[in-house]
């Protein structure tokens with residue numbers, strides 16, 4: 442289904458956000474198998490790992506190998522997270538298409554997660570921009586997600602005007618797209634709509650992806666609110682794995698399978714085949730036996746009469 446035009450991009454972050462919060466490491470060959478199966482299901486953007494300190498996160502120590510393998514899959518944009526220039530250099534050497542950098546709005550989370558202030562994290566973005574600009578050959582895209590944009594489990598409230606100020610600083614430092622991440626899962630739909638609308642006002646075309654965690658079960662409601670505010674890219678994790686090891690209490694991302702179902706049901710084309718996606722889920726079960734996975738679509742059959750958005754016009758009543 443990779444040639445189908447899409448209305449909304451579902452960006453899979455399971456191999457990064459999902460696996461970073463699990464103590465044991467998924468074996469490298471299984472990660473590669475999983476990424477290939479996700480691509481087979483129609484996912485076009487996959488965040489396959491992170492170039493962070495392997496001492497802090499040994500689960501991500503094989504990021505080079507996973508990126509190299511993922512880059513060989515045709516039609517997939519390979520993303521990897523890098524927190525600093527060193528991580529970005531590793532990502533570039535491995536051959537990523539897009540570098541994603543986290544910049545925390547919460548000072549406490551920023552220090553716990555990156556050992557940097559938000560301002561220092563913006564400086565890292567500036568350095569990585571320079572690195573990307575100086576590359577002789579391949580053009581690499583630089584995206585930033587503002588972590589804890591909707592509240593923080595360390596600091597509590599995070600000022601919305603500061604989030605917007607930070608987003609503007611990050612864009613000025615050279616990010617091509619700046620999204621908002623609900624690292625703790627604190628967001629509600631009213632806030633989501635207000636903040637993404639404001640983000641669009643501040644950044645125009647550089648307003649980026651929504652990244653929601655489902656700690657309080659508000660993830661898909663937040664997706665609908667973000668759609669209303671014009672968001673076109675959503676991060677999600679297969680099986681709902683995920684969470685930041687430095688955001689205590691946060692649980693996994695919104696579940697890719699359920700997100701795809703929601704979007705397709707609403708008449709928004711994702712280019713993703715749900716049956717194949719559910720096949721890919723089996724790889725996690727095999728590779729991480731006993732790991733708690735989440736989701737609703739995976740527990741049942743597709744509704745009688747279900748049709749993909751590409752096969753119907755859902756904007757008019759049947």
Ligand code: COA
Pocket residue numbers: 461491492493494495497498522524525527528529531543554555556685686687
């Ligand atoms: N990849 C690999 N090694 C790295 C690295 C990277 N991206 N960045 C720094 N290092 C190494 C340095 O080379 C140095 O190694 P040495 O001790 O052998 O000389 C060591 O780590 C310390 O470097 P420093 O720059 O002082 O880093 P730090 O200890 O202040 O840690 C981060 C900063 C950003 C690297 C670390 O906090 C980190 O990896 N955080 C990410 C946590 C995470 O993954 N959170 C979830 C995703 S948002």
Ligand code: ZN
Pocket residue numbers: 458622624652654683684685694
């Ligand atoms: Zn996350």
